Amino acid sequence: AQKITQTQPGMFVQEKEAVTLDCTYDTSDQSYGLFWYKQPSSGEMIFLIYQGSYDEQNATEGRYSLNFQKARKSANLVISASQLGDSAMYFCAMSPEDAGGTSYGKLTFGQGTILTVHP
Amino acid sequence: DGGITQSPKYLFRKEGQNVTLSCEQNLNHDAMYWYRQDPGQGLRLIYYSQIVNDFQKGDIAEGYSVSREKKESFPLTVTSAQKNPTAFYLCASSIKTGGVIPEAFFGQGTRLTVV
Numbered sequence: 177a178q179k180i181t182q183t184q185p186g187m188f189v190q191e192k193e194a195v196t197l198d199c200t201y202d203t204s205d206q207s208y209g210l211f212w213y214k215q216p217s218s219g220e221m222i223f224l225i226y227q228g229s230y231d232e233q234n235a236t237e238g239r240y241s242l243n244f245q246k247a248r249k250s251a252n253l254v255i256s257a258s259q260l261g262d263s264a265m266y267f268c269a270m271s272p273e274d275a276g277g278t279s280y281g282k283l284t285f286g287q288g289t290i291l292t293v294h295p
Numbered sequence: 296d297g298g299i300t301q302s303p304k305y306l307f308r309k310e311g312q313n314v315t316l317s318c319e320q321n322l323n324h325d326a327m328y329w330y331r332q333d334p335g336q337g338l339r340l341i342y343y344s345q346i347v348n349d350f351q352k353g354d355i356a357e358g359y360s361v362s363r364e365k366k367e368s369f370p371l372t373v374t375s376a377q378k379n380p381t382a383f384y385l386c387a388s389s390i391k392t393g394g395v396i397p398e399a400f401f402g403q404g405t406r407l408t409v410v
Contacts, residue, residue: 182337211398219383221401267337271389271397279389279397280345282353283328287337 178203180268180286188292189258196243197253197289199268207273210251212242215265215288224266227251228273258293265290297322301386301402307410308373308380316371316405318386325391327369328399331355332383341384344369345391373407381409 179202189195201210212224227235227242235242243252251270255262271283299320308314320327326345330338340353344363358377363369369388373380383406387399 209397219385219404219406221385221387221399223398223400226396226398269399273397278391279326280391282340282343282351283387283389283399284340285330285338290335 178205178208178270178272178282178284180270180284182268182286182289184289185287186290186292188294189255191260191293191295192257194254194256195258195291197255197266197268197291199251199253199286201249201251201268201270203249203270203272205272207275209271209273209279210242210244211269211271211283212240212251212253213267213269213285214262215267217264221267225253255291260293260295263291263293299386299388299400299402301384301405303405304403306405306407308407310409311375313372313374314380314407316373316384316386316407318369318371318402319367320369320388320400321367322388322390322400323366324388324400325366326389327363328387328389329353329359329361329369329371330385330387332385332404334383338385341371380407382407 210227214222225237241254265288268286302317328343329341342361344350360372386402389399
């Protein structure tokens with residue numbers, strides 16, 4: 177079974193500053209993928225970043241980076257230089273993968289963190 | 296344009312009625328998912344399917360049913376057995392092949408209200 181825990185219901189950050197959104201996970205799978213999604217008030221789900229469990233380097237995608245600490249089972253999202261448009265709900269998610277990196281099975285989400293960016 | 300189409304965007308249902316939510320994708324993805332989202336909450340998995348004619352229950356399958364007769368389509372029926380069906384429903388699909396990022400693509404969602 178997989179479980180994703182996001183312990184911050186809400187976070188506030190000043191525009192242009194960096195913010196870290198926490199995510200811890202629990203799984204018995206040897207190989208898995210970790211994802212972060214953004215959900216604006218419109219309800220759409222926007223994919224931000226992916227980290228494979230066997231990737232040794234932390235994933236980066238523009239202003240987003242994933243601080244992956246496998247031993248601690250954490251996959252925190254770091255947003256640098258926050259913008260007003262970053263205000264949204266953010267979800268951490270995971271799915272099991274086989275040894276070849278093929279995803280299978282359940283895609284499980286955390287409860288989300290609401291990020292508010294202040295001008 | 297490739298993507299996932301959910302319809303309708305808004306749906307109203309009388310108590311005791313079954314209602315079917317449509318989800319179609321033209322991304323040639325193998326896996327498809329249905330999630331339920333209540334206000335201010337996370338996404339809870341209802342059903343998922345990794346291949347045509349096969350699907351598995353998620354965490355909250357009671358009161359829901361699905362079919363996967365075609366790769367492109369994964370409709371969700373909310374039955375009268377679902378006691379509290381008012382929610383936002385999201386359909387997603389993802390590729391299973393290794394070597395590419397297997398992120399899920401989501402539809403725009405269906406907001407179901409019981410009246």
